[in-house]
Each structure stands twice: as structure tokens, then as C-alpha cells.
Amino acid sequence: MDLEYTASERAFRDEVRAFVTANLPADLSAKVLEAKRLTRDDFMRWHKILAAKGWVAAGWPQQYGGPGWTPVQQHLFDEECAAAGAPVILPFGVRMVAPVIMAFGSQAQKDYFLPRILSGEDWWCQGYSEPGSGSDLASLKTRAERQGDHYIVNGQKTWNTLGQYADWIFCLVRTATEGRPQEGISFLLIDMKTPGVTVRPIRMLDGEEEINEVWFENVKVPVDQRVGEENKGWTYAKFLLGHERTGIAGVGKSKRELQKLKGIARKERASGRPLIEDARFRDRIAQIEIELLALEVTNLRVLSEEGTRKGPGPEASILKVRGSEIQQSLSELMMQAVGHYGVPYVREALDADYKGETVGGDYAAPLAGVYFNMRKTSIYSGSNEIQKNIISQMVLGL
Secondary structure, X not given: XXXXXXXXXXXXXXXXXXXXXXXXXXXXHHHHHOOOOOOHXXXXXXXXXXXXXXXXXXXXOHHHOOOOOOHHHHHHHHHHHHHHOOOOOOHHHHHHHHHHHHHHOOHHHXXXXXXXXXXXXXXXXXXXXXXXXXXXXXXXXXXXXXXXXXXXXXXXXXXXXXXXXXXEEEEEEEOOOOOOHHHHEEEEEEEOOOOOEEEEEEOOOOOOOOEEEEXXXXXXXXXXXXXXXXXXXXXXXXHHHHHHHHOOOOHHHHHHHXXXXXXXXXXXXXXXXXXXXXXXXXXXXXXXXXXXXXXXXXXXXXXXXXOOOOOOOOOHHHHHHHHHHHHHHHHHHHHHHHHHHHOOOOHHHHOOOOOOOOOOOOOOOOHHHHHHHHHHHHOOOOOHHHHHHHHHHHHOOO
């Protein structure tokens, strides 16, 4: 694999950079770069700007409205957006359920859902985890009983990220109890406005209500909202998780946060000198920069492989493990750089219009919240311990 970008790839990067510079609203960029709280409208503003350009679904083929970019182009696009402080394109619709619908959905599902995901008309959330069924996802108990041309769904999902805004949820439900647990699961698309659906927020360590629990009580779901075959949902679920883990490496964002860390280390002082001149702290920055470079190369290799087969392979687990560990290390080092100024947590300081006094400078105020929020990255999308099992069995053959 040639790690040097070609002339056309460098030209593509310039084109993306010019577009982002001209079209990313300054207030949105400031919110992201300063780690302020983002609203539903913030996410959707950037989504619709990219949708109008035809760039919102970087990994989609042209036949479904994507730009048809190569893996390298997708990587460059992600890097430029992250560096400029663009809000992330939420993965639940574009990167997670859409590839499943493309690969396994009916023509009617493709015709209805894919254009609405592109336009941002529908906000999706994920309905996988349940209380007692996290890492052991196949043990899920939410039931869907077939009654004519409908399923009746009862049960509970949890850790539904931004589910309070969702129009639709893709759910794994149990439709049979015979055989192995993986063989009795189906994949349903459920309208969140259906009677019997209840969303309850969960307060996180950082004080935010980013995640939710979703309850289903006799929820009537048409059979034509099932993706693929009944009881084959485990296959579709694994396909989706591969796409989720590929996009979870967060290389562009981590490169931006690395620059932020260096900036903080230049401003903070240790023993009367800039912290960045402290040999031990500088070594830790260098170590994480090396690890991030290795992750970037691995990410490019996985993206290249993705273009040659139906979906990402188990190598995506490597991206999940290393990407989440690097994100956590960056937030930890930033907290260490500001020392005790990182301890106070003023929730209101995350609002863009906050005028109150902050302790230790504006950049110190959100660091505690970011640090606590990053603890989740090694748990979601299949815990890192589970990913290491996948790597040992399916990559290393142990």
C-alpha cells in the first residue's frame, strides 16, 4: 500500500478544505473546537449543508446518492471536517442502518428510507443493548410476536444515544427461542412515534443526558418493516457492527485533539517553564502521536480492504480498541496538563452563550466533562474486552 497521497488526492483535499472553510458556520465550528454542548439543530444544520452538496454520506455508492468516493477520499474528508471543527455526521442513519438496508433490505425499504437518511428527514437511534444483554448481546429478551401482518413488540432497550431526538430506531428483537440464541433474532425498523414507545433519559458521568432507555409496550410493527429474513437478524447485526467499528477509529478528531493538547501544554507551566518543555510530559505526547500515526495507517488499510468485499472484516475491531484507547489517553493528558484547574465542573459553561467566570481559562472548563464522557468509548459498540477476543480468534487465529 502506497502511503503517499497522489496529486489527485491532494487536489481533493484542497477542494474539501475550501468547501468546509466557505460553508461551515463559524458558531458551529467554535462550539466543537471549544467542546461546547451541541443541540439537535446544530447537528442537523451541518448535515443539511453537506446533503445539499451531496457529501453527507461519504461511504455510500453513487447509485444510492453517495459521492462514490474511494476509501482514501473518505479519510481525507473526515480529516478536513474534524480539523475545521465540524460536527460529526451522526452514524446511526448514515453509517449504521443505511448499509444494512442497502445490503439486506427490500426495494421498498431502500426507496423510502435511504433518501430520508440523506436529507436528514429522519433521525435514527440504535436499539441493540438491553439491561443484562450488553456484551452478551445474543441473550437479548425484547420479544416480537408475529400476529398476521404485524409484530407485537414488548421489552426494553438501553444506552440509546441521542434517542430523545430519534424518529426511528433499528432494533434487534427475539422472534424465536429454539436453537442457539443467535438464531432467533430479527432486525426491525420501528417508528418512535408508534403508540407504546417510551423514551427515558439517563444522566451520565459528565452530567449530560446523551443516552436513554427505550421501553416497548405492545408496540405494533408492520412485518414489512423487518429487514431481511425472520430469525436472521444476527447476521445483519454483525454486518452493522462492522461498519460502526470502522467509523469509530476517530483518527481525524484525535489528530485535532492532539494539536489541542500541544496548545494547552504550551500555555500551562511546570516548574516555571512551559509544560511542553517537561521531558516526561513531552514523551507522553510523543508516544500518543506515534500510536495515532499507527492507527491512521491501519485505518487506511481497513478502508482499502472494505472496498474489495461486502463489508468490513474483524480488523475493524482493532480500530475500535486503539481508537477508543487513544481518545481516552488524549482526554486524560489534557486533564493532567491543567492540573487542579480541571477539577471544577461547571455544567453551564458548556453552553455557547455562557458569560460566567471559569477557573483556569476557557479551555479548562469543559475538560472534566470530556474526560468523563470518554470513559464510555471502551465500552460501547462492543466492549474492548470483547473486541480483543474477536481479534485473537478471527485475526490471529488463536
